[in-house]
Each structure stands twice: as structure tokens, then as C-alpha cells.
Amino acid sequence: MKFVDEATIDVIGGKGGNGAASFRREKFVPRGGPDGGDGGRGGSVFAIADSNVNTLVDYRFSRMHRARNGENGRGSDQYGAFGEDIVLRMPVGTTISDAETGELLFDLDHHNQQITLAEGGPGGLGNLHFKSSINRAPRQFTEGKAGEQRRLKLELKVLADVGLLGLPNAGKSTFISKVSNARPRIADYPFTTLHPNLGVVRTSPAHSFVVADLPGLISGASEGAGLGHLFLRHLSRTRLLLHIVDVSTLDPEIDHVEAAIEEIHTITEELRLYSPDLNEKPRWLVLNKLDMVDGSEALRDAIIKRLNWTGPVFAISALTGAGTKELTLKIQSWLDEERRIELEEQEKAAGTYIENDPRFDEGRQNIDED
Known part of the structure; x- marks a missing residue:
């Protein structure tokens, strides 16, 4: 369809x-x-x-x-x-x-x-x-x-907890197919994804969240270039953005750190131009395809230092699945805490708040055990 x-x-x-x-x-x-x-x-x-x-x-x-x-x-x-x-x-x-x-x-x-x-x-x-x-x-x-x-x-505007950002061929579709039951089209050329794909990620029998994979953004997307700008509205309902970066450039004359930083700046600028509110959403950095790079830890530290990045950073390989479980468990824990805070604020406004309510303790315990 x-x-x-x-x-x-x-x-x-x-x-x-x-x-x-x-x-x-x-x-x-x-x-x-x-x-x-x-x-x-x-x-x-x-x-x-x-x-x-x-x-x-x-x-x-x-x-x-x-x-x-x-x-x-x-x-x-x-x-x-x-x-x-x-x-x-x-x-x-x-x-x-x-x-x-x-x-x-x-x-x-x-x-x-x-x-x-x-x-x-x-x-x-x-x-x-x-x-x-x-x-x-x-x-x-x-x-x-x-x-x-x-x-x-x-x-x-699709209803998803987490939205995936990145340039074409950053590995977003591979990531969502690895962590969820979604089966998007995957190929070794840009612009494989033509429309949003949703996947349900189950971290435990009682816990799950929804991920949205959007077509990749390119420079000038906020002005209509490429396909990604057509679907940026779908990110407005998400709670968290995962910025997936491909650090496996095959050109020996291009520095991996420089290529990754340029890619990050491109997406950040397009978000800012499209919607300041969207740019202010919580965004985690996910360095992908590290299985194709030597010295992945040094590369990760160099990127963080050059960007002065203060938010969470994860190093994964969507193809092999390395690091994806840890990332999904962190996302689930963060989402549960956000929902708990939101529920507390609603109950305080309605005058029904109970101090030390244990309703979310079992969920935290399940995530820690996983």
C-alpha cells in the first residue's frame, strides 16, 4: 500500500x-x-x-x-x-x-x-x-x-516514542530491523527508505516502545531537498531522537572523525532550520558501523571531545547487533522515568498524587535485571 x-x-x-x-x-x-x-x-x-x-x-x-x-x-x-x-x-x-x-x-x-x-x-x-x-x-x-x-x-504524524535521524545509508533501517519486528527495505545505496517504518521494541515481557525510521536527511532538506523533509513532522510526537552516524567511511583520504562531525553538523543544522522545537528535543548520539573501523573507542572519544558533546553517546554495530541491547535497555529506562514524571505531574495537578508510589518500581527492577 x-x-x-x-x-x-x-x-x-x-x-x-x-x-x-x-x-x-x-x-x-x-x-x-x-x-x-x-x-x-x-x-x-x-x-x-x-x-x-x-x-x-x-x-x-x-x-x-x-x-x-x-x-x-x-x-x-x-x-x-x-x-x-x-x-x-x-x-x-x-x-x-x-x-x-x-x-x-x-x-x-x-x-x-x-x-x-x-x-x-x-x-x-x-x-x-x-x-x-x-x-x-x-x-x-x-x-x-x-x-x-x-x-x-x-x-x-506517526505516534512513536523514539525517532531515528541520520543521513541516507547511516544504518537506520538495519538498526530498526535488528531491535524490532519491522522489516524495512535495506540496500547498499542511498534513499532506500521512502516512507516511515514503525517497529515495536520489546525489552521485557511487560515493557516495550515504538521506534520510527524516517527517510534520510541531506543538506538542504529544510528547503525541500531529498525526501526526509517530507516526514520530519513525524518526529514532533516522539520523546527521544536517536542520531545515527555512519563512521565507516571507506575513503582512506578522509578522516573518520572529520567525516562523522560533518555529518552530525549537517543533521543538526537541518533540524534547527526546520523547527527550533524539534531541535530542542532530547537527542542521543549513536555511532554505527564500528565493526568496520579499527580503534573504535579512540574514535568515539575523539568525536565526543571535538563536539563537546554532553549527552549520551553509544557505539553500536546495527549489522551484527553489538551494543544494540544495551542501547534499547537505556532507552526503555529513560522512557519509563519520563512517563513516571509526567504521571506525577498530572496527579499533582489533579490532587491525587501519592508520595513514594511504588507503581513504577517493578518496571525499574525488570529493566535492571535484563
Whole structure:
């Protein structure tokens, strides 16, 4: 299936049915009075977040979604039927904004979340509602109102705990295939990854996290060069960024340290230009393909010293799996601590916080044992 993470659609709620102006006409019932029923409500357009849907491809070519109109009212106190609603199933992580103003309207961030995109118009009133002591034969009725009409922009931002950054062929796809059940396409040429891949990393029977592998960035990505800039939005929901760097340059005339530092600066600058908020996210440095380099520890220390890097640094080989288990366990521990802090803040705000709550102690113990 083709991966599509952007689409523009038009949603139109159904028009409400008109009320009826009718009078009771039966044999032996003179002056039966008004009996015109109301019109039916127009159908509405709803959206439901569905974890079984992974892309917005259904809305790339099917852009008009119009709910049915309500039926008109009839005599004999018959009310018109409601118009049939339309339900659009969208991936979890879809944001919906007004295509004209850019205003964010909805954020589908959990499974089975339902929102109303365009409400159907109310039905009109029949003359049954207008009778009174001084108006016993009303001929008034009202027409149904038109439903809401909107042009909406849909954007999918994948829900992942960890996002992978790096130049093309840095080894991101190999890494995610080694630590998770994801099986992205892997080849020895750049731009193998054409769309985001998600993988679930299980560090213990009760602990896991989700990793997102994005197409590689190149210099000028923030201005539209390459493919990576198309998917940088997916990193906005992640808690942690893993910056994977290929330190295995095969050119003997190029210094490994200089090549790695240049690569790191390239990605850092593209992040800064694309989004200052994204650039401020926690980012760990992962030096990959060290199985192809002699003196890996000295190389690691030289890179850290030249960059004055104060954050975590890991040396791995995604191909052989060396160092990947240690990295995933550190990520799991860091994520659990972040979630604990977030839960504490929520409970303090709600006034339900319990001091020394042991709920996360078992999780920490399991990670330490692994």
C-alpha cells in the first residue's frame, strides 16, 4: 500500500428536510386542524481514529464526502427521516486543520476517538407547531437548514516514542530491523527508505516502545531537498531522537572523525532550520558501523571531545547487533522515568498524587535485571 501522510478533503453535512404545511382530511372529521410534520435532520460527517488504518491514501483520491439530506415532513403528523451519516476512519495520529486558515481543529491521538467534522442541518418545522387559539389553521412552515461545509487538511504524524535521524545509508533501517519486528527495505545505496517504518521494541515481557525510521536527511532538506523533509513532522510526537552516524567511511583520504562531525553538523543544522522545537528535543548520539573501523573507542572519544558533546553517546554495530541491547535497555529506562514524571505531574495537578508510589518500581527492577 502506498504511504500517504497528507490529504485535503471537503466535508459537507446534509441539508435538513423542509417542514410540511398540511391539514387533516378525513371523512366525518370536519376542521381536522394542521398535521404537517417536521423535516428530518441532515446527515453528519464523523471521523474515527482507527489503529488498524496506517495511511491517508483513501483520502488522496476520494476528496468529497457529502452526507445525505434529511427527508421532508409529510401530512398525518409524519416526520421526515434523518439523513444517513458518514463515518471516515483515519489513522491514529492524524491532525485535522482548516485548509483555508490553517487553524488546528482536531487531533486524533487515541484509538476509537470520534469527532464531528461537519454537522448536518436541522430539519424545518411543520405547521403543526404554529397552531394556537387565534391561529387554528396555520399555513406557516420552515425550511430545513444547510449542513456545515468545510475544506480540511489532514496530516498524519506517526505516534512513536523514539525517532531515528541520520543521513541516507547511516544504518537506520538495519538498526530498526535488528531491535524490532519491522522489516524495512535495506540496500547498499542511498534513499532506500521512502516512507516511515514503525517497529515495536520489546525489552521485557511487560515493557516495550515504538521506534520510527524516517527517510534520510541531506543538506538542504529544510528547503525541500531529498525526501526526509517530507516526514520530519513525524518526529514532533516522539520523546527521544536517536542520531545515527555512519563512521565507516571507506575513503582512506578522509578522516573518520572529520567525516562523522560533518555529518552530525549537517543533521543538526537541518533540524534547527526546520523547527527550533524539534531541535530542542532530547537527542542521543549513536555511532554505527564500528565493526568496520579499527580503534573504535579512540574514535568515539575523539568525536565526543571535538563536539563537546554532553549527552549520551553509544557505539553500536546495527549489522551484527553489538551494543544494540544495551542501547534499547537505556532507552526503555529513560522512557519509563519520563512517563513516571509526567504521571506525577498530572496527579499533582489533579490532587491525587501519592508520595513514594511504588507503581513504577517493578518496571525499574525488570529493566535492571535484563
